[in-house]
Amino acid sequence: MIDLRTLSRRGFLNMSAAGAAALALPAGLFRAGTASAATLPAVAEEDAVIGFGHVGPITDEGWTWSHHQGLLAVKEAFPKLKKVIEVENVPYSADATRTYRQFVSEGANMIFDTSSTGDFLHEVVKRAPEVAFMECDGHQVMDNLGWYYLAHWYPTYVIGVAAGHLSKTGKLGYVASFPVASVFCSTNAFLMGARSVNPAATLQTIAINSWFDPQAATQAGTALIDNGCDFLFGIMDEAGYLQVAEQRGVWAAMWNTDIRRYGPNSYVSSVIIDFKKFYVDQVGKRLAGTWSPSETLLQMGSGVDRDVWGAKVPADVAKAADAVRDKIVGGWSPFTGEIKDSTGTVRIAKDQKMTDTELYTWDWSVEGVSGLTS
Template sequence: MNVTGPRGRLLASRRAMLGLAGMAAGSSLLPGRPARAGTPRGPITQKDALVAFGHTGPITDGGWSMVHNRGVQAVRQAFPGIRTVYVESVPYSADATRIFRQFVAEGANMVFATSEYGDFIKDVSDRAPDVAFMECDGNSLTPNLGWYYVSHWYASYILGIAAALLSKTGRIGFLGAFPIPSVYASANATLLGARSVNPAITLQGITINAWFDPQAATQAATALVDNGCDFLCGIMDEPAYLRVAVARGVWAAMWNTGMLQFGPESYVSSVVLDFNAFYVAQVRALLEGTWQPSAAFLTLGHGVDRDAWGPGVPEAIARQADDMRARMLAGYNPFRGPIYDNHGRLRVPAGVTLDDSQIYHCDWAVAGVSGLG
C-alpha cells in the first residue's frame, strides 16, 4: 500500500495544562497504564496476525517516520510469521479515516498511527472494538485505543546544558514546525537546561509549518544565525540546519536520530528515538492475548536519549551535561518551580515539580523563549 500526502500535525492545542502535582522524572509507563478493560482478546498465532502502521511521512525522511519504520522491522524480526502492512504520508484529512478503515477491512488485528490523528483514528477505533489501536502523540484512552509518546524533554534539557557551555553569544536558535505542545516542550526544556548554567541565555524560535522542508529550514536557520544565534537546535526530520551550522561555523543539535555524518565539525549531539522495544512489546501482548489500551511514555534510556557527543565537543562540557543525565536516570526531575512564562506569569510555583503528562500538555513558552508565541 502506498498513499502520499503532505506531512503536518493537527494544529489544535492539547487540553489545558493539568493540575500541578509532582512526579519523579523518568517514571515509565511501559508497557503502559491501562485504560478501562476492553473487549477480551484471545491469543493469536503469528500466521493469523496482521499489524498495520500509518506513517505521517515517507519512511525515507531520515527522521520521524524512518525511526518508526525501524520499529516495523523490529516487529518482523521478532515475529517472522507475522504479517505487517504500512502506508506512508497519511494525510491529516478524511483520507486518514479511509486508510485506517482499510486496515480494518483487510483484517488488521492491531493498528498503529505513528503520529496524532485525533478523531480520524478514534472514529475508526470506535467502530472496530475487536481491533487494538495505538496512536503516537495522541490523547484518547478508550477500551481499544491507547496512546504513546517519548519524554524527549529530558534529552533536550541535557543538550541545553551543552548549548549554554558552547555558546559565545548567549543566543540559541530553535526550528520547529508548528507552535504545538511537543515543540514548546522541546524548546522550553532546552532553554531551562541552558539557564541552569547561564541564567541570561535566550532562545529564539522560528516555526516553518512543516516537519520536512529543507529549503524552509535552511532559510530559517540562516535567519537565526544572522540574528546572532551560534547554537541551532529544533525538531526537524532532516539535517538542513546542520548544514547551515557547518557553513556558518556554529553549533547544532539535532532530533529523531543521529546525524553526525551530515556535519561532524558542527554536530553536538541529537535527541535520538527508538520505538523498537515498545512495538515488539505491544505486538507480543497482542499475540499472547494480554493487550490492553494504555498511556505510555518512553523515557530517558528507554526509547529516547541523547546521541553520542560530536567530535568537537570538549570532554569537560560533555561530562558536565552527562552529570545531569546520570541524575535524571537516578530519578531526578529538573522541571521544578518557580517557572515563569515569556509574558512574566508564574506558571509553576516554587516547590512544585512538573510530571511528564504536564510537560506533554504544555502550550506556553518559558521566560527567555521568543518566536513561538
C-alpha cells in the same frame, strides 16, 4: 550509524543502578490499561495483520525511519506474521481516515499511527472495536485505543546544558513545526537547560508548519543564524538546518537519529529515539490476547536519550552535561519551580515539581522563549 541498542542498554543500566527511584514503572509505563476496557482475543501469529501509518517517508533518516526500524524489529520477532502493512506520507487530513479504514478492511488486528492524526484516526477507532490502535503522541484513550510517546524533555534538557556552555552569544535558535505541546515542551526544556549554565540565554523560535520540509527548515535555520543565533536546535524529521549550521560554522543539535555526517563539525548531539522494544512488546501482547489500551511514556535510557556527543564538543562540556543526565536518571527533575512564563508570570510555584502529564501537555513558553504563540 550508532548502535541504538548499546545506548539503550547503557541507559538502562544507569537507571537500574540508580534504583529507578522516580521511574519505578517498567519500560516507561505511564498508566496501565483502563479498567473498563476488555482485552481483545488472542490472534495466531500466522493470521495476524499489523499496520503502520507514517507521517513521512521511511528514508527520512529521522522520525519515520526510526519507526520503520521498529516495524523491522516486529517482523524479526514474529517472522510468521501473515502481513505487515506500511504506508508512508499519511497526510494530516481526511485522507488519513481513508488510509486507516483501508488498514481495517485489509484485516489489520493492530494499527500503529506513528504520528498522531487525532480525530482522523479516532473516526476509524470508533468503528473498528475489534482492532487495537496505538497512537504516537496521542492524548486520548478509548476501549481499543492507547497512546505512547517519549519523555524527550529530559535528554533535551541535557542538550540544553551543553548549549549553555557552547553558545558564545547566548542566543539560541529553534526550528519548530507547529505550536503544539511537544514543541512547547522541547523549546522550554532546551532553554531551561541552557539557562542553568547561562541565565541570560534566550531562544528564538521559527515555526514552519511541517515536520518534514527540508527547504523551509533550511530557510528558517539561515534566518536564525542571521539574527545572531550560534546554536540551532529543532524538531525536524530530517537534517536540513544541520547542513546550514555546518556551512555557517555554528553549533546544531538534532532529533531522532545520529545524522552527524551531514554536519560533522557542527553536530553536538541528538534526541535519539528507539521504539523497537516497545513495538515488539505491544505486538506480542496483542497476539497473546493480553493487550489493553495503555498510556506509555518511554523514559530517558529506555527509548529516548541524547546521542554520543559530537566530535568537536569539548570534553569538559560533555562531562558537565552528562553529570546533569546522571542526576536526572537518578530521579532529579529539572522541571521544578519556580518557573515563569514568557510574560513573566509565575506558572509553577517554588519547589513544585511538574508532573509527566503537565510536561506532556505543556502549552505555554517559559521566560526567554520567543516566537511561539500560546
